[in-house]
Amino acid sequence: MSELQKSFAKAKLAKLPPEASPIPMHPRDEDDSESTSSTGTVVPSPSRQLFARSRGSNSTETLNWTDFFTQELFLVQNTDSARITHHVYLTPPTSSGPLFVMHHGAGSSGLSFATCAEEIRKILPKAGILSLDARHHGQTLVTTTASDEGPVEFDLSLETLTRDVVFVIHETQSKMGWESLPEIVLVGHSLGGAVITDVAKKGDLGPTLLAYAVLDVVEGSAMDALQSMEKYLATRPSRFPSLSSGIEWHTRSRTIRNRTSARVSVPSLLREEPRPTDPSKPWIWRTNLAETKPFWENWFIGLSKKFLEARGGKLLLLAGTDRLDKELMIGQMQGKYQLQVFPEAGHFIQEDQPVKTAQVLVDFYKRNDRSALVLPPKVADMQASAAMKQGVGSVSGFGGEFHKP
Structure with a gap:
């Protein structure tokens, strides 16, 4: 390199800003794939290592579920033809705290509520969180019984998923040794919203069900969206070279707009093939969404009517008012439910905006908390x-x- 070239390079380097030092705090921005929008020091919980590598806004390093829940349970359910091992993430409630039961959407997992669960506990430390993996999702496995060696039945009907939720709640109670169930707030995203609404409508949880919240799904828009679902599935990647690349795709495509949430939830959506057909891309989706097509209409038909008629407090949290159908518009004008809109969020509201979603859910619980009611004298x-x-x-x-x- 000539002296002239060296002088030119030094001049250029002198104009560059000094390298920024890493910030030793847990970023809590709502959309950390784009910018840092919130400030404030977060005190790590006792279970976290204070000087561990921070959750940097540009990192694609995976995060463990233990950062967000205290334990996991495997709950076995036997039927005539199958053995279902339900997998759930759990942080038990303390004292008289409520239990938020979370159900994810199609193709997702219980970890889609991880960051939201963490924020709920910050606001309401006595609250418990139970976030389940639906059958054929996450780590919930369906296998045949010894007497039936045929293929595993792929049953994701609304009726089956509804029964699964009730089973998981009661089996968790038994496993944890709870004398009675705490007050329950059901929370469901997308498909999960249809499932928890069906649970509320059928009344299988009795008086323990305090309220239910549906995240970004209504019957009208859901049925319309089904028309383009196959096209969407055909355009998204079918394989990834690594978990990091899977996280990167979700954030770059803005499927999930919060990188912290993507780092904990995306790994549960993918699995590594033992003998990959494409060795350069061994990671594939755990749940084949194309196989769920026969159940799509079954999930959402009659959803709005059930949502309005079921007993308990009602919350509808949407990413846009354009998703409201006629029946829900009328119900909103009649004050039959609470409506909250997060226009800055995408479809995965609880992942894109975990802090705001948690605050809304906690406020929703407090408004419906029976123990806080002061009854008039007899x-x-x-x-x-x-x-x-x-x-x-x-x-x-x-x-x-x-x-x-």
Whole structure:
């Protein structure tokens, strides 16, 4: 290199800004694939290593589920033809805290609620979170019984998924040794919204079901979207060279707009083929969404009506008001449910905006919390109190007599 070239290079380098040092904190931006939009120091939980590598906004390093939940459970269910090993992520509630039961959408997993679960616990530490992997998703496995050596039945009907949720909740209660179920808030995203609405409508959880929240799915727009689903599936990658590349695709395509969430949820969506047909891209989808096509209409038909009619508090959280159908518009004007819109989020609301989603869910729980209700006094007690003040000897006809001492 000539002296002239060296001088030119030094001049250029002198104009560059100094290298930024890493920030030793856990980034909590809502859309960290694009920019850092929030500030504030986050105190790590006791289970985290204070000086561990931070969750950098540009990293594609995977995050472990243990950063977000305290334990996982494998719950076995036997039927006449299959053995289902349900997998759930759990952080148990403490004292009188509620249990948020999360159900993900088609093709996703229980870890799609990981970052949201973490934020809920920050706001409401006594709350418990149970986030399940639906059958044929995540680590929930369906195998044939010893008496049936045929192929595993691929059953993702709404009726089957609804029964699975009820089984998982009661089996978790048994596994954890809870004398009774805590107050439950059901939360479902996309397909999960249809499932938890069906659970609420059927009333299988009885009075323990406090309220239910549906994230970014309504009947009208869901049925319309099914028309283009096959086209979407044909355009997305079928294989990835690594987990990091899978995370990168989800954030670059803005399928998931929060890189932290993508780093924990995406690895659960992919699996490595033992003998890959393409050795350069051994990672494939765990759930073949094309195989779920026979169930698409079954999931969403009648959803709006059930959502409005089921007992319990109702919350609809959408990424845009254009998703509302006529029935829900009328219900909203009549004040039948709470509506919250996050226009800055994509379809995966709980992943794109975990902080805001958590705050809305906690506020929703508090508005429906029965223990916070102050009931008016009974008529008999009011009459008795009035009689004492007026010096009346006794009052009858209101559930018994009151005698002045």
